[in-house]
Amino acid sequence: MKKYFWIIVACGGLSLGNHFAKAQAVQWTSFEHLSDSLRKERKPLLIFIHTDWCKYCKLMETKTFQEPLLADALNKNFYCLSLNAEETKGLLFLNRKYKFKPTGVNTGIHELAEVLGTEQGKLTFPTTVFFDQNLQLQGRIVGVMAAKQLQQLCE
Numbered sequence: 001m002k003k004y005f006w007i008i009v010a011c012g013g014l015s016l017g018n019h020f021a022k023a024q025a026v027q028w029t030s031f032e033h034l035s036d037s038l039r040k041e042r043k044p045l046l047i048f049i050h051t052d053w054c055k056y057c058k059l060m061e062t063k064t065f066q067e068p069l070l071a072d073a074l075n076k077n078f079y080c081l082s083l084n085a086e087e088t089k090g091l092l093f094l095n096r097k098y099k100f101k102p103t104g105v106n107t108g109i110h111e112l113a114e115v116l117g118t119e120q121g122k123l124t125f126p127t128t129v130f131f132d133q134n135l136q137l138q139g140r141i142v143g144v145m146a147a148k149q150l151q152q153l154c155e
Contacts, residue, residue, distance in 0.1 A: 024068035029079045031091045037079055044138075045131040046078045046154070049117040051085050054125040056144040067147035073154045085113035085125065094135060116140070 029037055034045075048065075050057035065071065074080050083091075087110045088100040098112035109123070117127040119142055128145065130138040130153070141153075 024066075024071045026065040026071045026080050027075050028082045031081060031083075031093060034079060034081065034093075038135075042133040044078050044133050045081060045129075045135070046074060047081045047083055047116060047129040047131070049083045049085050049113050049123075049125065049127040049129065051125050057126040060126055060144055064145060064147045064150060067151075070147040070151045070154070073151055077154055083110070083113055083116070085110055085117070085123070087113075117142075 037043075048060070050061070065074075086100075086108065088108075090097055090099045091110070091112050092098075093112055098110065098115070100108050100110050101114070102108040114123055116129045116137075117123045117140065119127070119140060124142045126144060127140055127142050128150070129140045132138050
C-alpha cells in the first residue's frame with residue numbers, strides 16, 4: 001500500500017512540475033489589449049506571424065516559446081503578439097485597421113501579416129517581427145528559431 005502511495009505522490013509532483021513549467025510560457029498580448037498595455041508601460045513588441053498548417057510554426061509554439069528562460073525574458077522585456085496570417089477577423093494595429101484578403105475559395109491572407117511579414121516580395125512562415133518601444137519597426141526574422149537564438153535577441 002505504501003508503494004502505491006509514493007507512486008501517486010510522485011506522479012502528483014510530476015504533474016505539479018509540469019504545471020509550473022507551463023506557467024513559464026510566453027504570455028501573449030491580444031491586439032485588442034495592446035493599446036491599454038502600451039499606455040501602462042512602453043515596451044518593445046515581438047509579433048509572431050504563423051499559420052495553423054505550418055509545422056515550423058508549431059515547432060516554435062511548442063518548443064521555442066515554451067522554454068522557461070526565453071519566456072521569462074520575453075515576458076519581462078516585450079509585449080508578444082501572435083498573428084495567424086489566415087485570421088479572418090479585422091485587427092487594429094497602430095491606429096490602422098487591417099482585414100482579411102481572400103485569395104480564393106476558403107483561402108486568403110490577413111493584410112497585417114502581409115504588411116509586417118513580407119520580405120523581398122515573399123511572406124514566409126513563421127516570421128518574427130520586432131518593434132522598439134517607440135513602435136518603430138526594427139526588423140524581422142524569417143524561419144524557425146531556437147530558444148537560445150531568440151533569447152540572444154531579446155535580452
